[in-house]
Amino acid sequence: MSKGWWENNAEIKIFREYLRFNTAHPNIDYTACVEYLKQQAASLDLPVDVLYPANEDNPVVVMKWEGKEPDLPSIILNSHTDVVPVVREKWTHDPFAAEMDDEGRIFARGTQDTKQVGTQYLGAIRALKAKGFQPKRTVYVTFVPDEEVGGHLGMREFVKTDYFKKMNVGFSLDEGSPSLDKTYYAYYAERTAWPLRFKCSGTAGHGSILLPNTAGEKLNYIVNKMMEYRASQVKRLKEEGLFFGDVTTINLTQLEGGVQNNVVPAQLDVVFDLRIAIDVDLEALEKQFRDWCVEAGGGVELVFERKDEFVPASKIGADVPFWAAFEKALNDLNLKVRAQVCPGGTDSRYLRQQGVTSLGFSPLNNNTPILLHDHDEHIKADVYLHGIEVYKSIIPAITDI
Known part of the structure; x- marks a missing residue:
């Protein structure tokens, strides 16, 4: 027509x-x-x-x-x-x-x-x-x-x-x-939507020194763990022929922190958009995230920017x-x-x-x-x-x- x-x-x-x-x-x-x-x-x-x-x-x-x-x-x-x-x-x-x-x-x-x-x-x-x-x-x-x-x-x-x-x-x-x-x-x-913020605090100082327990190291640990989890869901999506809604999606959406390129920051934040599949145990999942905060070396605070039931x-x-x-x-x-x-x-x-x-x-x-x-x-x-x-x-x- x-x-x-x-x-x-x-x-x-x-x-x-x-x-x-x-x-x-x-x-x-x-x-x-x-x-x-x-x-x-x-x-x-x-x-x-x-x-x-x-x-x-x-x-x-x-x-x-x-x-x-x-x-x-x-x-x-x-x-x-x-x-x-x-x-x-x-x-x-x-x-x-x-x-x-x-x-x-x-x-x-x-x-x-x-x-x-x-x-x-x-x-x-x-x-x-x-x-x-x-x-x-x-x-x-x-x-x-x-x-x-x-x-x-x-x-x-x-x-x-x-x-x-x-x-x-x-x-x-x-x-x-x-x-x-x-x-x-x-x-x-x-x-279930859980936008998560990990606030990583650590030793601050001059960028020329290999300081211990830095925020960057802790952020790296958290990012690796979350990306491993993401990779497992991508694998399920492909191998099991599932739909996006059938798996948990994890995407890194924000990185914040730092004051100058030669200053080791006292805090770095990373935010993930998380949409949790309906068959996931939410209580167990939250515990896993909090365990990772401890394993990262402590000084990592988990903040729920939204925590849907x-x-x-x-x-x-x-x-x-x-x-x-x-x-x-x-x-x-x-x-x-x-x-x-x-x-x-x-x-x-x-x-x-x-x-x-x-x-x-x-x-x-x-x-x-x-x-x-x-x-x-x-x-x-x-x-x-x-x-x-x-x-x-x-x-x-x-x-x-």
Whole structure:
């Protein structure tokens, strides 16, 4: 189809308008974005509430599509309004203009992470309502802030509110990712995030002297141990044919310290991004890290820059009604789905902590390059519209079981 056809499509117009709101960190002003979402709710004849569970700068938008049997556990269709920052000179298109090229590719921050699913939900609801469909269970469409920096001012606080408790949520869908093959990924669990800082203290002095017990020696010991652990996970990934979410990932992300090239520093810090597989004993792992601090020669402090708690996986399988309905809806469209552990972190973990069965899913097929957080993030118009068709099948399936 021609670029002109895509540009005139009503759902594509709505999506592109939503993308043009600059909700990139830091210091986001959500005001215009929230007003737009309220307009969308009005166009769908859905009541909408705007809540501020953490503070007045971080709004949660909740649209309600009431079910025929509202006492049944409800469904949440969740997405986040915030996006990660951009390095504008690395983009070939304005990241907040939602420009479309002749191939129908829409370029904007948030096209894959994760504004697309928010308006795809709305597009599917628009089509279903036009056919006279009303769900058995109540459906809430939620747009939350702060996800890209941990969700501490968004979903984490929202699930603690009386408002959320009254929603009586039984199941949720949230963001996923493009797949690496012809299947679609459904994330039923997430790894535990532990960003770790090792603060290595040692003897300071002149750079011309071989001083004992220096911070550099201790840092070297810690780095070697962590890299050995990393290598073991790389080996498992290759030899056992695993997915990224199935292993623990360790990456050195920061090195700090030193004052001058001829001064042995009193302290050097090293930071690792650690995402721990769901089958790892967290208590034993922490003990291992603390043992390494002692073995390094002492004077090494382990600091958790964040220490997420373990969150149990959502149950899946043919005997789990929500999963069975979700999988059947995709199979009816001749789409294959594979359950995976999410390699990153999403707001689903806060819902799982509340006992809500949660799946991370984005209907982006394997023709979509994985560009979450990358330069020139984009999605093709036909892929976006196909996602609406997918949700038109999923929503009735999961609401009417």
